[in-house]
Amino acid sequence: QVQLVESRGGFVQAGGSLRLSCTASRSIFLFVTGVMGWYRQAPGKQRELVATITRTGAANYADSVKGRFTISTDNNKNTVYLQMNSLRPEDTAVYYCYASVVDDYWGQGTQVSVSS
Numbered sequence: 001q002v003q004l005v006e007s008r009g010g011f012v013q014a015g016g017s018l019r020l021s022c023t024a025s026r027s028i029f030l031f032v033t034g035v036m037g038w039y040r041q042a043p044g045k046q047r048e049l050v051a052t053i054t055r056t057g058a059a060n061y062a063d064s065v066k067g068r069f070t071i072s073t074d075n076n077k078n079t080v081y082l083q084m085n086s087l088r089p090e091d092t093a094v095y096y097c098y099a100s101v102v103d104d105y106w107g108q109g110t111q112v113s114v115s116s
Contacts, residue, residue: 002026004097004107011113012087020082022097022107029055029077035100036080037071040093040112047096051082064090087114 003025010018020038028034037052037060051061051071059071070083084091092114097107 002028002099002101002105004099004105006095006097006107006110009095009110009112011115013115014088016087016114017083017085018087018112019084020095020097020110020112021079022081023079024099024105026101027077028099028101029073031055031101033101035098036073037098038080038082038095039098040091040095041109042090042093045093050095052098053080084112087112089114089116 005023007021012018028036034055035052038050039047040050041047049062050065051059051069053059053071053073068086072081093112094109095112096109099105
C-alpha cells in the first residue's frame with residue numbers, strides 16, 4: 001500500500017505560478033516500473049493526465065501544458081513536484097497525485113484555481 005500526500009494548491013491570477021508537491025510513503029522509483037505524476041479534473045469533465053515521470057526521469061506531458069508545466073522528483077525519489085507557470089483559467093481543477101507500482105494509487109486531490 002502506498003499513501004500519497006499532496007501539498008495545498010492555491011488561487012492565482014492568470015499568468016501566475018504555483019508549485020505542487022506530492023510525497024509517497026514508499027520510494028516508488030526503487031521499482032523498475034515505478035511511475036509518478038499528476039492528473040486533474042475540472043468541474044463537469046473527466047480526469048485527465050497532466051504529466052508523469054518514470055524511474056529514469058522520462059517525462060510525459062499533456063499537450064495543453066507543454067512548455068508551461070515541469071514535473072520533477074527529488075534525489076530520494078519519494079517526492080514529485082509539478083511546477084506550473086503561465087497559468088490559465090482553463091488550468092483550474094482539482095489536481096491529483098498519482099503513483100503506479102503494480103497497482104495505481106491516488107492522492108486526495110488539491111484545488112488549483114486560476115482567475116482571468
